Amino acid sequence: MSKYHDNKKAAVGSEIECPVCHKKFKKAQYSQAFCSRECKDRFWNANRGNVKPSDEAVFKMEGWLARDKNGKLRLWVSVPQKEMNFDHGASWGRPCEMGEWIKVDKDAFPSVKWEDLEPARVEIVIKK
Numbered sequence: 352m353s354k355y356h357d358n359k360k361a362a363v364g365s366e367i368e369c370p371v372c373h374k375k376f377k378k379a380q381y382s383q384a385f386c387s388r389e390c391k392d393r394f395w396n397a398n399r400g401n402v403k404p405s406d407e408a409v410f411k412m413e414g415w416l417a418r419d420k421n422g423k424l425r426l427w428v429s430v431p432q433k434e435m436n437f438d439h440g441a442s443w444g445r446p447c448e449m450g451e452w453i454k455v456d457k458d459a460f461p462s463v464k465w466e467d468l469e470p471a472r473v474e475i476v477i478k479k
């Protein structure tokens with residue numbers, strides 16, 4: 352079990368050991384803990400109900416920052432899409448108003464621009 356949490360904490364690019372088949376491999380992405388989808392499924396089938404969420408899941412979440420044409424900056428909880436023909440002028444949105452967002456000071460993150468083709472993926476981290 353601790354190998355699973357160790358793998359979650361390991362840096363991308365470091366060598367980790369699969370908790371199921373014990374194969375060693377290089378961690379390729381942030382949340383990776385298993386060598387393959389098969390090992391991941393086997394692990395969760397065997398450990399259903401007795402794995403507690405790691406610190407990572409408890410203290411972090413993902414969001415997306417996007418700037419509307421009028422300069423307004425918003426933090427979205429799901430990926431927004433660029434909408435050019437919106438009633439209120441060109442902005443980012445979600446189909447059927449389903450997306451939730453938080454207004455962010457418009458002077459923050461000047462690197463996030465309306466011209467961007469994709470929203471900027473960010474992490475919200477609780478400082479312990």
Ligand SMILES: [Zn+2]
Pocket residue numbers: 369370371372373374385386387390
């Ligand atoms: Zn494996």
